[in-house]
Amino acid sequence: MEQISRRGFITALAGLGVLPSFADAIGNMDGRVILQAMPGRQQLDPELPGPTALWTFNGGVPGPLLRVMQGERLELTFRNGIDQGSAVHWHGIRIDNAMDGVVGMTQPSVLPGESFDYSFVLPDAGTYWYHAHQHSSEQVGRGLYGILVVDEQVPPLVDNDIVLALDDWRLDQEGQIHESFGNLHDISHGGRTGNWLTVNGEGSKTIAVGNGERLRLRLINTANSLIMPLHLPDQPCWLMALDGMPLDQPVPAQTGITLGPGQRADLIMDCADMANPLALGFVERDELISLVSFVHDPSRDRQPHDDSPSPLPPNPVVRCDSSSDNSTPLIMQGGAMGDLQAAQYQGEMMAIRELVRHGKAWALNGVVDRTEKPLLTARRGSCQEIVIENRTAWPHAMHLHGHHFEVPASGWPGPALRDTVMLDPGDTLALRFRADNPGRWLLHCHMLEHQVGGMVTWIEVN
Ligand code: C2O
Numbered sequence: 401m402e403q404i405s406r407r408g409f410i411t412a413l414a415g416l417g418v419l420p421s422f423a424d425a426i427g428n429m430d431g432r433v434i435l436q437a438m439p440g441r442q443q444l445d446p447e448l449p450g451p452t453a454l455w456t457f458n459g460g461v462p463g464p465l466l467r468v469m470q471g472e473r474l475e476l477t478f479r480n481g482i483d484q485g486s487a488v489h490w491h492g493i494r495i496d497n498a499m500d501g502v503v504g505m506t507q508p509s510v511l512p513g514e515s516f517d518y519s520f521v522l523p524d525a526g527t528y529w530y531h532a533h534q535h536s537s538e539q540v541g542r543g544l545y546g547i548l549v550v551d552e553q554v555p556p557l558v559d560n561d562i563v564l565a566l567d568d569w570r571l572d573q574e575g576q577i578h579e580s581f582g583n584l585h586d587i588s589h590g591g592r593t594g595n596w597l598t599v600n601g602e603g604s605k606t607i608a609v610g611n612g613e614r615l616r617l618r619l620i621n622t623a624n625s626l627i628m629p630l631h632l633p634d635q636p637c638w639l640m641a642l643d644g645m646p647l648d649q650p651v652p653a654q655t656g657i658t659l660g661p662g663q664r665a666d667l668i669m670d671c672a673d674m675a676n677p678l679a680l681g682f683v684e685r686d687e688l689i690s691l692v693s694f695v696h697d698p699s700r701d702r703q704p705h706d707d708s709p710s711p712l713p714p715n716p717v718v719r720c721d722s723s724s725d726n727s728t729p730l731i732m733q734g735g736a737m738g739d740l741q742a743a744q745y746q747g748e749m750m751a752i753r754e755l756v757r758h759g760k761a762w763a764l765n766g767v768v769d770r771t772e773k774p775l776l777t778a779r780r781g782s783c784q785e786i787v788i789e790n791r792t793a794w795p796h797a798m799h800l801h802g803h804h805f806e807v808p809a810s811g812w813p814g815p816a817l818r819d820t821v822m823l824d825p826g827d828t829l830a831l832r833f834r835a836d837n838p839g840r841w842l843l844h845c846h847m848l849e850h851q852v853g854g855m856v857t858w859i860e861v862n
Pocket residue numbers: 489491531533662799801842844846
């Protein structure tokens with residue numbers, strides 16, 4: 401379902417509060433949404449020899465498109481129908497800690513055949529997603545993810561609102577999921593990158609648009625580890641929000657945008673001239689792999705919008721003032737071509753060679769994996785700064801649960817709020833945030849194989 405009209409949504413929202421799309425959302429008698437992890441098969445690309453066996457939510461990838469009004473509560477039962485323990489994480493939601501889906505930290509594993517009830521309020525409007533958060537590299541890599549859109553009480557006026565979940569898959573000759581999970585080369589290099597790209601679980605999409613139409617595009621990078629440099633059609637286009645959070649001012653975005661794993665971007669694009677089809681796609685070595693083509697449908701032609709879009713209404717995130725109560729350094733080390741000699745793992749100092757034998761390759765502040773003690777303990781409401789230094793030879797996509805942080809402005813007015821930020825080799829970035837959400841929150845690389853390889857820590861707010 402690639403084209404979704406605003407009106408369609410509003411009618412559907414009046415009913416359940418959540419609209420079935422992608423895979424079907426299943427509601428039970430008392431209005432709870434059922435999200436069931438289960439095996440499924442899907443033709444990921446017409447050029448593949450046949451459907452691919454996947455792990456899905458409700459039978460398809462992406463899982464059901466969950467759509468909730470800002471400020472409302474989502475009530476959902478997760479049922480685990482795969483043969484591994486699992487749990488669901490709601491990426492980017494400033495959520496009640498008990499609902500965060502982190503096995504062993506915020507909840508026990510939901511074992512095969514068991515279920516878990518999630519119930520939480522959505523404080524912020526924007527584009528979010530959900531995914532399995534146990535053995536994430538394998539479970540997300542096999543398809544256990546879906547999109548969560550939180551609608552503004554007064555949404556911007558657009559003619560079409562389009563969700564585009566971009567993913568890559570590592571498939572074998574038969575078009576089946578390559579079984580190379582846990583591969584040490586992936587862990588110590590750039591992660592598990594794939595050989596097939598999909599958009600909303602298909603090889604490509606064609607979307608009919610009229611001259612003058614204004615589109616809202618919600619781009620989500622759901623790949624395990626792939627950084628996506630994206631080419632946008634050459635039309636008037638504005639970056640409206642990053643990781644769900646509105647920018648203070650829309651920023652012209654003609655040249656394209658790069659999304660790291662887990663990141664999202666909301667764009668508004670005016671289709672001023674549909675004489676030729678427009679392509680949105682992935683840029684590889686100066687070549688464009690088209691994922692979405694916008695083609696002219698004269699029946700949709702309309703009077704062009706004559707104003708540029710106003711900023712989206714801000715979300716109720718309380719920012720830091722200029723000073724921080726506390727600054728914590730976080731040094732990333734390890735990986736191929738890195739300088740990590742030894743690090744602490746399960747309480748023991750280990751040489752890198754030995755770490756690798758345990759499938760570990762990365763350290764944060766000299767420690768591999770989540771430690772017993774948090775990286776920092778923040779007083780609730782305090783302003784925290786985490787200064788991350790990437791001393792590795794690889795880019796990383798650091799993700800903080802439960803909060804959005806400011807990163808220094810890079811070309812747009814005012815610092816953007818993000819939940820996932822890219823650091824290139826050699827980069828140092830200060831993340832600043834108001835620690836106002838009590839609980840225990842993960843901070844990890846969203847290149848899921850780097851997470852497996854040790855690049856994960858946590859903070860505590862109380
Ligand atoms: Cu989207 Cu801890 O993950």
